Amino acid sequence: MLKTTLMAAVAAACMTVIASGAARADLLDDVMKAKKIRIATDMAIPPSGMMDSAMKPTGSDVETAQLLAKDWGLEIEWIQTTGATRIPNVQTNKADIIVSTLSVTPERAKVIDFTKPYAALQSVVGCLKTATVKDWADLKDKTIAVSRGTTQDTELSNMKDRNLKLARFDDDATMVTAAVSGQADCVASSATIVNQIGVKNPGRVFEPKVPIRNFDLAIGVRQGEPKMIEKLNEWIAANLKNGKLNEIYKKFHGSELPPEMRG
Template structure:
């Protein structure tokens, strides 16, 4: 029994050590595997040649370059971002990952690298100005996102219709399957552009999220490197350049100042 306990303890320590040395493993492999959702424009998407692009992708490219390794994109959807990290399929997550208390129990977050406005939007003419106004109405969301959590917990009497990815949500709204949606401001703008005839408008803001880079729990060495990298690239303006390129506006200076305190 004692021997078995010692063996288990040794294996646990070895597993912990391997996890804690993720940064060394990345450098040794000369490659970092980054979980990115490529169906969340303009943060993650593919171009006309089916090549990855978007603000999250550019952040990943810059991070890999500064680390001196190659970038391997691990395609994901909202619900599989954290499982990809936990199962070792990815080394980090850069994929519109908003901080929540629930997620912080199972992964660690870096200093935020970008903001994300979360909102409820829908067809003009539907009288919705608050959570209370959603009672008796259906709202489309991407499963396991902060919008899903916020609406499930606070929109009493509403029917939350869950899709497996943002592409499904966009299709539902654009084709008229859904008249109300909980999503990010960036994705909602995409819906407005794709379906101008639907007369979509923002109804109210759910929250403004801080987006962090996800790292496995207790992976302190990698997290410290990522935090230093995020701070340095806020100070030199490179993260703001990427954000403005895809989102059309600067990251507010007071928000960056708050993050860097």
């Protein structure tokens, strides 16, 4: 009798596990069924993400996300994010995907999955145009503003031998404000953002001085969603081939995607 009861309990437990596994719906299925996709995008990093004069989202990442939603017949729910909160947003299921200048790095690949690249980012240290900075040695006595949680933050933090002085800001918007207002004479960011500083304040024109490295930008998805990754990769490949992703990038960044990416 006891043996029968134990076997029944084990069988019930197994059924519960199976049922819970079945209940965990696939992300792609959920999105297509809801006809809505939640996309984490930073709206404070022009020209990738920003608000226009009518307070509507715009930028290269915004238009990329909008093209995706249009092609898939979905409504977008924007999930506002910063560099530091992009990955937690998908890990905690606040967002379905990340389209927000997300560089592909080995560290990040341990905690989320990436699609194939849809764009690229030139990572640099930029300073006032008038500053005499040609290499890393010229930066040793300068404070470099950086957005917390970005690849630039990680890269420069790991350069222990260069003794760089970093000033961390919560997001790109506050970092750029620091540069525009005179609180920082050097920043570590994308070349595009560096060039935007002078647009905001013509009296403080910044330019790229020291290259860090180039990064592929990809869409981020929580781990364990192969169907979503596969469908996103198909979409990216098609829109790189037809030139639409290149058109979006050129519209906002003033240059084309790398030739090898365009195919």
